[in-house]
Amino acid sequence: EAGVVQSPRYKIIEKKQPVAFWCNPISGHNTLYWYRQNLGQGPELLIRYENEEAVDDSQLPKDRFSAERLKGVDSTLKIQPAELGDSAVYLCASSLSSATNEKLFFGSGTQLSVL
């Protein structure tokens, strides 16, 4: 069974440019998460989806970040415009259901460098 797939693996952009990350969760997983991991830190939640509904986006900087999960499967996270402080690894994770099954499966992440 394929795991959580993320692309691209690496992205280098100039500040003020837009960037987008894509995630394909494990088949059948209703819950999808985007986490940000700064160097030397643990993952921090940005947004959580139950199917196509964003149920927790309290930590998402909405002035520059946006996300969507059309049809409740794939998801895209966008930053526009990017700032130097956005350099981090962006991790996508999925689980069967956040209410009944807590086990999270992570993708390999997208490492973003903003110059």
Next chain:
Amino acid sequence: GENVEQHPSTLSVQEGDSAVIKCTYSDSASNYFPWYKQELGKGPQLIIDIRSNVGEKKDQRIAVTLNKTAKHFSLHITETQPEDSAVYFCAARGQAGTALIFGKGTTLSVSS
């Protein structure tokens, strides 16, 4: 909200020794405590988890213990091997449906 503290931040052991990583949490309503292993360039991988109705869980060389009264839980790795070298994260989750809160990680180095 939940806050998770993890110690130590780095840990070096000799192959064959045991390693212990400790975490404390703040929300007494938290009821799920997983541990993740992250290797360089990869996402975190779940290695073991425990729920609040259990005090200890073991899986081969790894075990997790939970003290609900003191609000702390620990990861124990016995007979460490060089391939155990990685960053380990503890996490905690409060009510069902809320997100995992992670500790800052422990870099474990096992030398042969």
